Amino acid sequence: MSGAGLDVAKVRADFPILQQEVRGRPLVYLDSAASAQKPQVVIDAISRFYTHDNANVHRGVHTLSERATAAFEGAREKVARFLHAREDKEIVFVRGTTEAINLVVQTFGRKNVGPGDEVLITALEHHANIVPWQMLCEQVGARLKQIPVDKHGDLVLDGLDELLTPRTRILAVTHVSNALGTVVPVKELIRRAHAKGIPVLVDGAQAVTHFSVDVVDLDCDFYAFSGHKLFGPMGIGVLYGKKELLESMPPYQGGGDMILSVTLEKTIYNRVPFRFEAGTPDVAGAVGLGAAIDYLERVGMQSIAAHDRQLLAYAEQALGRVPGLRILGQGRERSGVVSFVMEDIHPHDVGTILDREGVAVRTGHHCAQPLMQCFGVAATVRASLALYNTSEDVDALVRGLQKVREVFA
């Protein structure tokens, strides 16, 4: 399948890991929502950095340190451009989405959330956007509340204005559900929260991979994503924050690089974003992420979005025809994943048999146990799609599911 200008065969050739067989069959990788594969240009960029430019950043006068610093800050500029941020100072490098959210919790949260206050999340959240807030609420005596989800997997927004109370200090919401693929109307949520002066954090881990995100247009206060889901390396991620908000926040971790001056009596903290980047950062990771962004922009986010939309529609139709299969999550707008259960056959058994057919899917609760409870299941099978997937991959999944039915006939 070739969606609006995307040459999938050419894209696939850019990803060396896809050229292999698993258990004697061509690899069908349908688990990019857990971690995406890397194009050769990303692998090369990391290798080139360590081969030619490696040194510590922001502190050497020598050539290599200057090159490493330029590469690191160059990656920050690429991320800022990718998210359409106003300036690169609004980009903080972290380890991943989880750390980005924990950073906001421990800095903004600890400063602004007190006893009796409320933090509002949604029923669609990944554990990474539940547990850090839960920990904060326990620490300070605040309440964690959530926007409920309906049986289709859409958020129920009728009662939103009642949930946004004078005690609500922040709304933390996913852009795309990792478990169901529901696209959340975050722009509307942000508008309604801002109308009451409440800032909003958006977990964009499953969104940035499928469509172009504009943080200024969304007007979100924080936006978080992981490099490894965006075809970049593991161990690097991004927190976007509005500059005036970042500047109002206390530091996250203490250490080198986050200071201007230190005496035993007093430390003057560095300006943003460096205030939040204590210690030697993952420079090679940032460089790799920058290369991934360059790659995606060369392919074109619009072509990627069109391809992903077409392929998701194809997958939903093809899976819908498998007897005994029930798709969970039929939200108004969906992106990137199909989550399903098979009548009487547990997702783990489905996953094991699919693996023997060379098909990699995720099975389990997808780090979204509260959401799974809403749907009355402990686990699902999740097939997730990326720019390198084809309709043939979906067909292989469907054939694998027929095999599952044969085993359990």
Add this chain to the structure above:
Amino acid sequence: MSSDLQDLYQEVVLDHGKRPRNFREVEGANHRAQGHNPLCGDQLTVTVKVEGGVIRDIGFQGQGCAISRASASLMTGAVKDRTREEAEQLFEQVHKLVTAGPAEVDTEALGKLAVLSGVSEFPARVKCASLAWHTLRAALRGEAESISTE
């Protein structure tokens, strides 16, 4: 079907997975524990009635995959009318069977439980096969978990 899949999903395993035996709460149980597999969210409860150090009755309830249900079902049949010590020894043998493979244990002595040998080729499924056994051990050992008969 590949041979390791055939070894994993043997007829007996599929049968016990579909129609688990002793899938009930034991009346008058004096030992009980809940097992949880955080990887997949599966949960099961094992209830046991022990008299004079012998497992007189045992049942399990809960949800799980074919492997975990089959293992639990086979376990209830295997440990009934055995002493607690024998049940613990059986646990050791089953654990060895599903982790190291059939060559490492006396499969004759394991009887029907030997059908779980295929699990050793699937490291990701070892927890499924051992969940019920861990839960049984917790039930037998956990004084705090034991409940009164009268």
